[in-house]
Amino acid sequence: MEVFNISLCYNRTVETKGKREPEEALYESIREFLHSKFSARFGDCHLEITASGRFEETLKKAVRHDIIFAFLGKKASPDLAGFTQDESGIKDFITVEIKPGKITLQDIYQAKLYGDLFSAKYALLISPQPVPEEIRRLQQNLFILYRFMSGWYVYIGQWQDELSNEVIENSWFPESPF
Secondary structure, eight states, X not given: OOSOOTTOOOOOEEEETTEEEETHHHHHHHHHHHXXXXXXXXXXXXXXXXXXXXXXXXXXXXXXXXXXXXXXXXXXXXXXXXXXXXXXXXXXXXXXXXXXXXXXXXXXXXXXXXXXXXXXEEEEEEESSOOOHHHXXXXXXXXXXXXXXXXXXXXXEEEEOTTSOEEOGGGOXXXXXX
């Protein structure tokens, strides 16, 4: 019996202006936005699209515990992964899950899983939908976004595409990672 199956099937389409587009259509614009935010705040940033299970050598070399790659693949990888660095080297890891619809509890645990595997200080979960009230209440009562092993959070942001291509600044929950 499998206790936790990270290869569950997700609906990987997002609705924009009545059209359904693949989730993958958001990867590059979200990667560019986050890269610029992390670079502006922390200096140098490396952030790549990893949803297909392929990781660039730059990221592989940066990960201290490369055993995690044995558990990741096409069906179970964060959509984006990377790190910030300064003159002394790698500073913090970043994982990002992008969901096309309403955030679910399962989405949060998937984002936590990738954050924990990479020991990522920044585990982000981004959706074009606002954070559901049920998730806000769960966080208020059970701290579901808190990652107990590290003391860090899963940060949820609402993506606004079309004209602005950014996470709505005041949408970050429970707080902004920046």
